[in-house]
Amino acid sequence: xxxxxxxxxxxxxxxxxxxxxxxxxxxxxxxxxxxxxxxxxxxxxxxxxxxxxxxxxxxxxxxxxxxxxxxxxxxxxxxxxxxxxxxxxxxxxxxxxxxxxxxxxxxxxxxxxxxxxxxxxxxxxxxxxxxxxxxxxxxxxxxxxxxxxxxxxxxxxxxxxxxxxxxxxxxxxxxxxxxxxxxxxxxxxxxxxxxxxxxxxxxxxxxxxxxxxxxxxxxxxxxxxxxxxxxxxxxxxxxxxxxxxxxxxxxxxxxxxxxxxxxxxxxxxxxxxxxxxxxxxxxxxxxxxxxxxxxxxxxxxxxxxxxxxxxxxxxxxxxxxxxxxxxxxxxxxxxxxxxxxxxxxxxxx
Amino acid sequence: xxxxxxxxxxxxxxxxxxxxxxxxxxxxxxxxxxxxxxxxxxxxxxxxxxxxxxxxxxxxxxxxxxxxxxxxxxxxxxxxxxxxxxxxxxxxxxxxxxxxxxxxxxxxxxxxxxxxxxxxxxxxxxxxxxxxxxxxxxxxxxxxxxxxxxxxxxxxxxxxxxxxxxxxxxxxxxxxxxxxxxxxxxxxxxxxxxxxxxxxxxxxxxxxxxxxxxxxxxxxxxxxxxxxxxxxxxxxxxxxxxxxxxx
Ligand SMILES: Nc1ncnc2c1ncn2[C@@H]1O[C@H](COP(=O)(O)OP(=O)(O)OP(=O)(O)O)[C@@H](O)[C@H]1O
Ligand SMILES: [Mg+2]
Numbered sequence: 001x002x003x004x005x006x007x008x009x010x011x012x013x014x015x016x017x018x019x020x021x022x023x024x025x026x027x028x029x030x031x032x033x034x035x036x037x038x039x040x041x042x043x044x045x046x047x048x049x050x051x052x053x054x055x056x057x058x059x060x061x062x063x064x065x066x067x068x069x070x071x072x073x074x075x076x077x078x079x080x081x082x083x084x085x086x087x088x089x090x091x092x093x094x095x096x097x098x099x100x101x102x103x104x105x106x107x108x109x110x111x112x113x114x115x116x117x118x119x120x121x122x123x124x125x126x127x128x129x130x131x132x133x134x135x136x137x138x139x140x141x142x143x144x145x146x147x148x149x150x151x152x153x154x155x156x157x158x159x160x161x162x163x164x165x166x167x168x169x170x171x172x173x174x175x176x177x178x179x180x181x182x183x184x185x186x187x188x189x190x191x192x193x194x195x196x197x198x199x200x201x202x203x204x205x206x207x208x209x210x211x212x213x214x215x216x217x218x219x220x221x222x223x224x225x226x227x228x229x230x231x232x233x234x235x236x237x238x239x240x241x242x243x244x245x246x247x248x249x250x251x252x253x254x255x256x257x258x259x260x261x262x263x264x265x266x267x268x269x270x271x272x273x274x275x276x277x278x279x280x281x282x283x284x285x286x287x288x289x290x291x292x293x294x295x296x297x298x299x300x301x302x303x304x305x306x307x308x309x310x311x312x313x314x315x316x317x318x319x320x321x322x323x324x325x326x327x328x329x330x331x332x333x334x335x336x337x338x339x340x341x342x343x344x345x346x347x348x349x
Numbered sequence: 350x351x352x353x354x355x356x357x358x359x360x361x362x363x364x365x366x367x368x369x370x371x372x373x374x375x376x377x378x379x380x381x382x383x384x385x386x387x388x389x390x391x392x393x394x395x396x397x398x399x400x401x402x403x404x405x406x407x408x409x410x411x412x413x414x415x416x417x418x419x420x421x422x423x424x425x426x427x428x429x430x431x432x433x434x435x436x437x438x439x440x441x442x443x444x445x446x447x448x449x450x451x452x453x454x455x456x457x458x459x460x461x462x463x464x465x466x467x468x469x470x471x472x473x474x475x476x477x478x479x480x481x482x483x484x485x486x487x488x489x490x491x492x493x494x495x496x497x498x499x500x501x502x503x504x505x506x507x508x509x510x511x512x513x514x515x516x517x518x519x520x521x522x523x524x525x526x527x528x529x530x531x532x533x534x535x536x537x538x539x540x541x542x543x544x545x546x547x548x549x550x551x552x553x554x555x556x557x558x559x560x561x562x563x564x565x566x567x568x569x570x571x572x573x574x575x576x577x578x579x580x581x582x583x584x585x586x587x588x589x590x591x592x593x594x595x596x
Binding site for chain 1: 356359364367370371431432435436437438440441442595596
């Protein structure tokens with residue numbers, strides 16, 4: 001309780017780093033084998049209390065299997081899962097009391113109303129009787145479901161079901177929330193709403209978040225640290241910015257001149273700070289070491305050649321590049337990922 | 350210890366209430382739990398001169414049996430298919446509490462169904478129950494045992510026929526072996542042995558004793574104890590099996 005207040009009072013301090021030293025989730029040599037297939041292969045990681053942690057990976061990478069092992073729904077073949085300081089298998093009730101789970105597929109009781117779904121979960125998690133109704137009302141309002149509380153879930157759209165599934169996972173105010181692809185297959189508005197709510201939950205309630213996704217932009221936007229998982233193994237684990245930089249050593253400047261003289265690429269390439277130049281339609285991409293200083297030289301270059309600069313952008317490295325480099329996905333897969341990606345965030349900055 | 354027992358009991362009741370709301374009115378439940386026993390009643394009462402004091406307790410036992418053992422067979426299977434079973438498995442609820450909760454839901458269904466049947470037939474048949482209190486106790490304990498009966502078969506299943514087929518393969522012959530229409534004493538010895546290994550036999554005997562009032566108190570007690578032992582054994586078996594379903 002004290003932790004939460006302090007974090008709320010000093011939002012400018014990176015309160016989580018200063019205060020929260022405890023581990024919320026710990027995976028120790030966690031392994032799951034199905035017959036002869038290794039779904040999760042000896043993974044180790046720690047998530048700190050109050051952290052927003054993401055697991056990013058393509059289909060079949062082992063994300064769901066990892067979450068199921070961390071929440072007591074699948075037995076690890078080897079290794080240990082510790083959640084909220086309790087062993088998920090030896091002290092399962094203690095661990096389960098402190099975690100909330102949003103599974104990959106919304107699993108609501110379709111025959112019951114939204115309200116009855118909430119009440120049942122509250123009873124199951126032993127929320128005191130006096131608080132149940134209040135908590136349910138709060139959640140319905142938070143997820144903008146209040147006007148539908150009497151409706152049977154059967155009649156809900158996919159987005160509404162997803163929101164209610166998340167609300168159900170929060171009935172007992174868990175310390176740690178596991179979300180398995182919370183926004184997969186939802187439209188832009190629903191996804192954005194869900195992301196905003198999860199972000200708030202993490203900030204305001206200091207709830208530790210463990211989220212899996214195959215949306216690169218989602219991991220980039222939300223997570224403090226991201227583990228990239230491929231074929232059951234964690235291939236990288238760091239904060240998104242570091243992963244991006246690791247994936248690409250140099251920066252890229254994109255310029256458009258009013259005209260493109262012959263051999264301009266060669267001339268640019270002769271300048272000693274430019275490593276490489278590529279052409280994309282009317283744009284030129286310059287691969288360089290330090291863009292902050294070099295923009296000025298490019299302006300000088302343009303003046304010298306009598307060219308006008310129509311636009312100039314620094315292209316930031318993307319998490320996608322890190323992802324592709326680390327998972328070695330084929331171009332077809334990349335294209336598919338592109339299509340699945342939520343719209344609205346451009347690449348240039 | 351006592352505290353956590355009580356807490357778990359309350360959780361079990363919550364599970365039972367939820368199952369009652371969802372599953373009591375599902376078509377497969379109505380089919381196997383209600384329509385089928387009613388059909389049996391007419392099949393065996395019309396054109397035969399079995400005295401109603403013999404027939405009605407037997408039919409009441411069958412209704413309890415089919416009613417109680419159908420609910421969870423349906424509920425478990427459907428919940429595994431839709432993934433809602435994961436809600437129970439991911440919650441801080443011990444396996445035996447889940448099984449107990451499911452048993453309670455089935456118990457109440459068989460119990461109520463059977464009493465409704467008996468109350469309905471009384472005005473038409475002039476049938477009387479000499480010892481109604483023992484009759485109600487008998488129906489209650491029978492319902493509890495039969496509630497646990499369908500469970501071990503349904504814990505694993507993913508599709509309804511996977512549960513219903515084997516369940517009926519066991520349930521249907523029981524009607525003929527357990528003394529509902531043919532008194533157990535008149536059957537060949539090997540069949541008698543089989544009969545005494547099945548819970549329905551004890552249920553039929555207890556209800557019949559309560560109806561005719563010819564109660565030999567210790568045999569009624571033996572019936573009750575036998576049913577309770579069946580309940581405990583089936584409960585433990587189902588809990589173990591549920592634990593094993595965690596992949
Ligand atoms: N119950 C199971 N039996 C056998 N194999 C399984 C089982 N569950 C998962 N697998 C296999 O384990 C691997 C990892 O699956 P998992 O569902 O964890 O991947 P994922 O990262 O969640 O993928 P997705 O993005 O498609 O949800 C897959 O190859 C899958 O086929
Ligand atoms: Mg998955």
